[in-house]
Amino acid sequence: MKIKRIDSLVFLLTFFVSLGSPMGASLSFGEKASTVNSGDEGVDQGSLKRWKKMTPQEKEKLRGRYQEWQNMDPAKKDQVKEKFRRFKNLPPGQREKVKQNWQRFKDLPPEKKDAVKKRFEHWQTMSPQEKERAIERHKRIEQLTPEQKGRLKEKREKWQSMPQERKDQIRTKFKERMQSPSRRPPAKRNPG
Secondary structure, eight states: OOHHHHHHHHHHHHHHHHHOHHHHHHOOTTSOGGGSOTTOTTOOHHHHHHHHHSOHHHHHHHHHHHHHHHHSOHHHHHHHHHHHHHHHTSOHHHHHHHHHHHHHHHTSOHHHHHHHHHHHHHHHHSOHHHHHHHHHHHHHHHTSOHHHHHHHHHHHHHHHHSOHHHHHHHHHHHHHHHHOTTOOOOOOOOOO
């Protein structure tokens, strides 16, 4: 499931949890919110106010998400509910950071969003050992000085601009060198 869909479903779940089960059961999305009397039992007044403040487009979008939720298989619903539960149990500072990161993601141009989604999908396919190595690499990079990070960025950009054939040649030579009994892996450079 794509990140956008998960966000939509978490929002939907949040919305319905805030509505409370009596209203969630009694207010069909075919009805207008104005048809629910403010004195109805079980109606969360804050949620009702938010519904009334929504634009018709926002209400329609929510109706679509509701239909998506209704059609979702139970296992996927359980996953969404679990993510929502974990989010709600985060300390307030971490929840705020998640919200800020999500907003930063939403503000990205489409091509950068696609790149982030691809990295996320790749992360999902990685083994725990691969994830651990990636985390360790990230920690090492975070410890570099700004000058060292700049040099690393230049090298990365140079690598990315190389033709694929040249990258393949370099990888092959490196693998051969690493497998050669007379060669040992190059010593790690001291970043300082």
